[in-house]
Amino acid sequence: MLYKAADTRYDTMTYRRSGNSGLKLPAISLGIWYNFGGVDPIENSRTMLRTAFDLGITHIDIANNYGPPPGSAEETFARVYQDDLHPYRDELIISNKAGYYMWPGPYGEWGSRKYLVASCDQSLKRTGLDYFDIFYSHRPDPDTPMEETMAALDFIVRSGRALYAGISSYSPSKTRKAAEILRELGTPCLIHQPRYNMFDRWIEERGLVDALDETGMGCICFSPLAQGLLTNKYIDQIPEGSRVDKYDNSLHWGDEVTDEAIAKVRKLNKIAQERGQSMAQMAIAWTLRLPQMTSALVGASRPSQIEDSVKALDNLEFSDEELAAIEAILAE
Numbered sequence: 434m435l436y437k438a439a440d441t442r443y444d445t446m447t448y449r450r451s452g453n454s455g456l457k458l459p460a461i462s463l464g465i466w467y468n469f470g471g472v473d474p475i476e477n478s479r480t481m482l483r484t485a486f487d488l489g490i491t492h493i494d495i496a497n498n499y500g501p502p503p504g505s506a507e508e509t510f511a512r513v514y515q516d517d518l519h520p521y522r523d524e525l526i527i528s529n530k531a532g533y534y535m536w537p538g539p540y541g542e543w544g545s546r547k548y549l550v551a552s553c554d555q556s557l558k559r560t561g562l563d564y565f566d567i568f569y570s571h572r573p574d575p576d577t578p579m580e581e582t583m584a585a586l587d588f589i590v591r592s593g594r595a596l597y598a599g600i601s602s603y604s605p606s607k608t609r610k611a612a613e614i615l616r617e618l619g620t621p622c623l624i625h626q627p628r629y630n631m632f633d634r635w636i637e638e639r640g641l642v643d644a645l646d647e648t649g650m651g652c653i654c655f656s657p658l659a660q661g662l663l664t665n666k667y668i669d670q671i672p673e674g675s676r677v678d679k680y681d682n683s684l685h686w687g688d689e690v691t692d693e694a695i696a697k698v699r700k701l702n703k704i705a706q707e708r709g710q711s712m713a714q715m716a717i718a719w720t721l722r723l724p725q726m727t728s729a730l731v732g733a734s735r736p737s738q739i740e741d742s743v744k745a746l747d748n749l750e751f752s753d754e755e756l757a758a759i760e761a762i763l764a765e
């Protein structure tokens with residue numbers, strides 16, 4: 434059936450400015466790392482993208498390697514975009530990234546100009562878009578001069594392939610350096626995409642938030658739910674069809690369904706209930722309490738999760754007592 438976006442799509446979502454830039458992002462954005470690949474049913478992916486946009490989620494985050502197989506999440510996006518979303522291109526912020534392994538040989542990963550530009554061109558082709566809104570260096574490359582990687586981002590913007598440049602998982606010192614180079618080139622770095630959630634607080638502990646303040650960059654945190662751990666789904670068992678169940682009982686980035694983690698989630702869930710929120714909603718709201726946080730970048734496996742996650746915005750306030758109680762549980 435022909436899709437028409439909900440007339441109510443801008444009624445409840447809040448939009449936050451990315452750092453010092455002119456660009457506002459929805460406080461909750463949707464990433465298509467999992468559940469949008471060639472192995473996943475297209476109609477579920479389509480409904481999730483429609484649901485997100487209907488709720489005011491104007492920002493969809495992609496990368497070259499999302500699938501599986503790599504590249505197929507872009508193809509899924511292309512189908513839904515062609516069928517449903519293309520009338521709304523100017524209402525959408527679509528990001529893409531290059532940095533991780535994508536093709537064999539010396540030019541298929543990391544941060545050379547050769548790889549970044551070639552990958553961006555491939556991604557434009559696979560998604561069927563004329564340009565991306567944000568293009569990221571997906572990870573810092575220890576062996577390529579930072580000047581080269583940043584010049585490639587600058588070129589990608591200047592050549593019209595993207596409107597803004599971003600970096601992901603760069604340390605505070607690398608973030609400062611990247612910001613300086615990009616500023617000198619005349620393409621200020623719009624945004625940093627680090628991992629951040631209750632179980633992974635490196636951006637606070639290692640001072641990335643200070644670097645963001647200094648450089649005027651925005652911030653969009655990935656895996657605010659620790660891939661589903663910070664929800665109530667694993668409290669009693671590993672449910673069928675969950676990410677842990679589907680992917681050989683494992684999650685990336687060191688997340689693990691351990692007894693210790695689940696014990697903490699049970700206690701956190703009590704605080705969430707007292708706040709009138711689901712565990713997922715509280716975990717998302719908690720990431721958004723940082724003044725530097727522009728957006729929480731969630732994933733989903735079904736439309737109802739997106740609806741649930743967006744309701745986090747109904748209660749973003751934390752009392753000092755609630756924050757202290759959360760800290761105490763996390764420190765156990």
Ligand code: NDP
Binds near residue numbers: 661674675676741
């Ligand atoms: P989350 O931490 O939000 O985890 C998403 C998973 O949590 C879903 O697949 C689902 O698990 C579960 N979930 C989501 N909402 C709910 C809910 N309301 N209630 C219960 N369970 C819920 O994020 P991701 O780890 O998926 O990452 C989000 C995005 O961040 C990615 O899509 C990608 O765009 C980006 N990213 C960027 C990286 C980078 O290097 N820059 C690295 C990783 C991600 P289930 O599938 O089991 O149902």
